[in-house]
Amino acid sequence: MNKELSAACPMPREDLPNVLPLEGEIDLHVSPTITASLKMMIEKKPPRLIVDLARVSYIYSSGLAVLIEGMRNVEEYGGKFALAGLQEPVRTVFEIARLDQVFQIFPDVNAALAPSGKGK
Numbered sequence: 726m727n728k729e730l731s732a733a734c735p736m737p738r739e740d741l742p743n744v745l746p747l748e749g750e751i752d753l754h755v756s757p758t759i760t761a762s763l764k765m766m767i768e769k770k771p772p773r774l775i776v777d778l779a780r781v782s783y784i785y786s787s788g789l790a791v792l793i794e795g796m797r798n799v800e801e802y803g804g805k806f807a808l809a810g811l812q813e814p815v816r817t818v819f820e821i822a823r824l825d826q827v828f829q830i831f832p833d834v835n836a837a838l839a840p841s842g843k844g845k
Contacts, residue, residue, distance in 0.1 A: 735747050735755075735758060735759055735762045736762065737762070737766055738777075741775075741834070741838070742766070742769075742771070743766065743771035743772075743773055743774050743775060744775045744776075744777055744834055744838075745759075745762055745763065745766060745774070745775070745776050745777065746777040746779075746780065747759065747776060747777065747778055747780065747781050748780035748781060749780070749781065749782060750781070750782055750783045750784070750785070751781055751783070751784040751785060751787075751788030751791075752783075752785045752787060752788065753785065753787040755788075756787040756788055756790070756791045759788070759791050760791050760794070760795075763776075763791065763794075763795040763798075764798075767795065767798050767799060767802075770802050770804060771804060772804055772805065773804060773805045773806075773807065773837075773838070774795070774799050774804060774805070774806050774807070775806075775807045775808070775809055775831075775834060775837045775838065776792060776795070776806075776807070776808050776809070777809050777810055777834050778808055778809065778810050778811050778812070778815055779809065779810025779811075779812070779833065779834075780810075781811075781812065781815050782812065782814060782815075783814050783815065783818070784815050784818055789818070789819075789822060789824060792808070792828070793824075793827075796827075796828065805829065806828070806829070807828070807829040807830070807831055807837045808828050808829070808830050808831070808837075809830075809831045809832070809833050809834045809836065809837040810831075810832065810833050810834065811830060816830075
């Protein structure tokens with residue numbers, strides 16, 4: 726799989742415009758495109774914005790910063806920001822940084838979309 730191609734321009738899912746699926750490694754090179762995608766989604770002020778990390782193999786500090794900024798921007802207008810589908814290497818990064826205590830984290834997108842879903 727071509728990392729540059731897959732992460733070059735992450736777009737919201739057509740069937741779920743408030744879900745942003747990401748894949749590959751989230752590093753300094755792809756973080757700006759994710760920022761742009763999140764900004765476009767946040768401008769529409771969805772009540773809930775979900776970043777699907779099920780196909781992300783690793784996330785670096787620049788990727789964490791993008792997600793933190795996205796969460797702050799969504800919470801600023803009163804929306805909810807959630808992460809879904811963290812694989813073990815990605816979950817470990819969140820735990821080491823103690824960000825698993827900051828973000829709403831769900832096992833998958835369906836759980837994040839459930840009205841009464843509570844994240845870990």
